[in-house]
Amino acid sequence: MPEIDLDISQRFRKGDLDALREIVSSYQHTMFRIGLKLLGNPDDAKDFAQDVFLHAWQKRDKYDSARPFQPWFFQLAFNLGRGKLRRRKFTVTSEHVEPDPVEQTAETLLIEQEERSTVQELLEQLKPDYRECLLLRFEADLKLEEIAEALDIPVGTVKTRLRRGLIAFKQLYTTTRGAER
Amino acid sequence: MNCQDTERLLADEALGLCTDEELHLLHRHLEQCEHCRRERQLMKEAAGALMASEHDAPDMIEEVMRAAARQPGPRLVFSRWAKPAAAAAVLIAMLSSAPFLLNTGNQSMSRDDLLSSYAEDWGELGLGNMLAGYTEEFSYTSYGIPEAVTPYLVD
Numbered sequence: 001m002p003e004i005d006l007d008i009s010q011r012f013r014k015g016d017l018d019a020l021r022e023i024v025s026s027y028q029h030t031m032f033r034i035g036l037k038l039l040g041n042p043d044d045a046k047d048f049a050q051d052v053f054l055h056a057w058q059k060r061d062k063y064d065s066a067r068p069f070q071p072w073f074f075q076l077a078f079n080l081g082r083g084k085l086r087r088r089k090f091t092v093t094s095e096h097v098e099p100d101p102v103e104q105t106a107e108t109l110l111i112e113q114e115e116r117s118t119v120q121e122l123l124e125q126l127k128p129d130y131r132e133c134l135l136l137r138f139e140a141d142l143k144l145e146e147i148a149e150a151l152d153i154p155v156g157t158v159k160t161r162l163r164r165g166l167i168a169f170k171q172l173y174t175t176t177r178g179a180e181r
Numbered sequence: 182m183n184c185q186d187t188e189r190l191l192a193d194e195a196l197g198l199c200t201d202e203e204l205h206l207l208h209r210h211l212e213q214c215e216h217c218r219r220e221r222q223l224m225k226e227a228a229g230a231l232m233a234s235e236h237d238a239p240d241m242i243e244e245v246m247r248a249a250a251r252q253p254g255p256r257l258v259f260s261r262w263a264k265p266a267a268a269a270a271v272l273i274a275m276l277s278s279a280p281f282l283l284n285t286g287n288q289s290m291s292r293d294d295l296l297s298s299y300a301e302d303w304g305e306l307g308l309g310n311m312l313a314g315y316t317e318e319f320s321y322t323s324y325g326i327p328e329a330v331t332p333y334l335v336d
């Protein structure tokens with residue numbers, strides 16, 4: 001993930017579309033993967049990632065360009081993610097449709113999708129604070145200090161959240177897989 | 182070191198947070214504890230499931246750029262009257278949502294959850310900031326929004 005330096009972020013703040021292009025190109029894979037973990041399928045993940053960029057663009061006047069771009073950007077992304085999850089909680093109950101196995105041609109695709117949605121469903125059961133720390137560590141590959149900065153919390157708190165989050169996730173994951181076996 | 186301390190260290194190990202000393206202690210315990218060796222395997226599998234997926238995003242640069250180019254910018258997005266109209270549309274969507282009408286206790290999403298999720302839409306519409314110049318004139322109730330709902334909406 002190439003870094004967004006101050007020059008790019010300041011141009012972004014002023015409405016320079018080329019700066020936005022550099023930001024999209026730097027973060028599109030990370031945001032897509034975070035979207036996959038948050039929402040569980042590629043279509044929603046792509047929508048999520050695109051929404052993040054467009055929201056950032058719309059709200060660029062809220063970004064303080066004297067400060068690093070990344071923390072502001074991740075906070076905006078997670079706020080959006082929380083909103084999407086809340087809204088989906090409401091719609092999924094009425095519209096949830098099981099994938100039709102007949103329509104899946106490759107079995108591996110199906111298994112991959114199931115694994116992905118299991119992880120997504122389990123992550124959704126974690127409190128957002130823990131979920132977001134884990135995503136920044138595993139999916140965005142941020143260092144502890146970078147996570148602390150992005151979430152505006154002390155490094156010690158990041159460690160605690162990562163540890164507790166992982167232990168909780170492991171319990172959920174183990175239980176689910178135990179039930180499947 | 183007991184098995185409970187080990188759980189913390191196993192998590193730290195999977196997160197790459199252990200010091201050399203902690204790793205040494207951990208391995209000494211693992212040598213003599215089958216339970217924790219099994220737990221370590223489960224922790225590894227869980228961390229593996231969380232690892233970055235290999236999936237690359239479908240290229241979205243051009244799509245985003247086209248959409249962004251259509252947006253004139255933060256201060257010009259909505260006209261003075263388009264804004265309350267959009268707000269009213271969100272309210273209508275909210276009021277016609279089933280849980281809001283039914284108000285049953287066992288919906289997976291409570292009325293409060295629902296309201297707060299829509300409240301975010303209000304936030305997204307940026308009423309607070311974009312109507313800064315019109316604050317004296319603007320009130321939700323003047324657009325027919327019930328007073329009971331307004332505490333859940335952005336100022």
Ligand SMILES: [Zn+2]
Binds near residue numbers: 183218
């Ligand atoms: Zn043990």
